[in-house]
Amino acid sequence: MHAGSGLLDRLDGRYRPLVTDVSLALGYVGAGLLLGQEQPPAGWRPVDMPGAVLTALVGLVMVARRLAPVAVFATSSALWILFIACGYWPVVNSMPALLGLYTVAATRRRPTTLVCAAVVGGVWVYAGIGNIEHSSMPTVLAQAVLFPAAVFVVGRGSGALAERNRQFAELTLRLRRQQEEKALQALTEERVRIARELHDVVAHHMSVISLQAGMASYVFPTDPAASRRALDTIADTSREALEEMRRMLVLLRVDQEGQQDGAGYTPAPGLDLLEPLLERVRGAGVEVTLDVASSPPRLPQGMALCVYRVVQEALTNVLKHAGPTTAAVSIRTARRTLVVSVTNEAGDDFRPNKGMAPGHGLIGMRERAKIYGGSVTAGPRALGGFEVRLTLPAPTTDDRPSGLPAPGTGDVPIR
Numbered sequence: 001m002h003a004g005s006g007l008l009d010r011l012d013g014r015y016r017p018l019v020t021d022v023s024l025a026l027g028y029v030g031a032g033l034l035l036g037q038e039q040p041p042a043g044w045r046p047v048d049m050p051g052a053v054l055t056a057l058v059g060l061v062m063v064a065r066r067l068a069p070v071a072v073f074a075t076s077s078a079l080w081i082l083f084i085a086c087g088y089w090p091v092v093n094s095m096p097a098l099l100g101l102y103t104v105a106a107t108r109r110r111p112t113t114l115v116c117a118a119v120v121g122g123v124w125v126y127a128g129i130g131n132i133e134h135s136s137m138p139t140v141l142a143q144a145v146l147f148p149a150a151v152f153v154v155g156r157g158s159g160a161l162a163e164r165n166r167q168f169a170e171l172t173l174r175l176r177r178q179q180e181e182k183a184l185q186a187l188t189e190e191r192v193r194i195a196r197e198l199h200d201v202v203a204h205h206m207s208v209i210s211l212q213a214g215m216a217s218y219v220f221p222t223d224p225a226a227s228r229r230a231l232d233t234i235a236d237t238s239r240e241a242l243e244e245m246r247r248m249l250v251l252l253r254v255d256q257e258g259q260q261d262g263a264g265y266t267p268a269p270g271l272d273l274l275e276p277l278l279e280r281v282r283g284a285g286v287e288v289t290l291d292v293a294s295s296p297p298r299l300p301q302g303m304a305l306c307v308y309r310v311v312q313e314a315l316t317n318v319l320k321h322a323g324p325t326t327a328a329v330s331i332r333t334a335r336r337t338l339v340v341s342v343t344n345e346a347g348d349d350f351r352p353n354k355g356m357a358p359g360h361g362l363i364g365m366r367e368r369a370k371i372y373g374g375s376v377t378a379g380p381r382a383l384g385g386f387e388v389r390l391t392l393p394a395p396t397t398d399d400r401p402s403g404l405p406a407p408g409t410g411d412v413p414i415r
Helices: 002-010 016-036 049-064 069-085 090-107 110-130 137-219 224-252 271-283 301-321 360-371
Strands: 287-292 326-333 337-344 375-380 386-393
Touching: 016 049, 016 090, 049 069, 049 090, 069 090, 069 110, 090 110, 090 137, 110 137, 137 224, 137 271, 137 301, 224 271, 271 287, 271 301, 271 326, 301 326, 301 337, 301 360, 301 386, 360 375, 360 386
Parallel strands: 287 326
Antiparallel strands: 326 337, 337 386, 375 386
């Protein structure tokens, strides 16, 4: 039982139809030879050796019916006519001819099928005329019309069903390819997002580490305690940077079953981690304050991360371009709008450049704001210093089913 099932399983789609046709052909030959052993109706001669040979040929021709349907039908019909002309009972070899007509109807156009159906009907009438003394012509004519017509209808329906299945298979393959392309696109977008996160993490933490290392080296001969505090800040900042990078890079180590190749990672930073961020900046020499004018609404995780990264990038730019100075972070809501601003006074090393172009940091701010329908402005202030302002629609559940605002422009105009 298992051996037979294994043999059928090993037969792929290419050989299975051939095995089916060979089985049908042998079955028709066997059935024809058995039927030929019966006593034929009056007017027909018994099947002898030549008749048995013709019966075997008519049946064996069916092996190639899928390869050349019209040629096989013509060959089987010619052998059938020869069989009838020799005086043998036509019913013995009628089934292979009807199978050939079915194959033509399922695989060829309607005009070709009509011609083949007419041939079957004509052969049937020819057989009736050949034994007209013992035949009822009304019965012969009815059979000559009904049998080919029934096979014609069934064959055409089978061909239409096969064509529909082929189209469905092509559509399924096309949809599968589209799904694979969408999955690849989603993977690419996720990697871009991770790259943007890494840029923000590295830029901020390395700026803090660089400033603290420089200060530690400068004050080491005169103030070892301050130097030690700077080294402690470097250690804490580097650990946090490594932890954030580990949390993001673990997303890239996912096995085929979708399981992480390691432990779970902590949630992305949000508004609750702004104060530790400001402490690191203060430790780097920038006096920064946080002013929350009103209780901010509860933000989705993605929007809270957007606010955190914009503030982080803005303060990183303060560390890199303004040097020791003062800065202020303000968060307030007005008219269903969340406004986050980061301002700083002009430091000793600050050189405003009115023609500056957006760098990767400002581009990242723009992309983050665009996701949530917001915008970012960045540029020198009229009274001196620099300001980065993030404006986001306050999250509501009325505007969209998902509770998120519609995508906006996220432009970063340079004032």
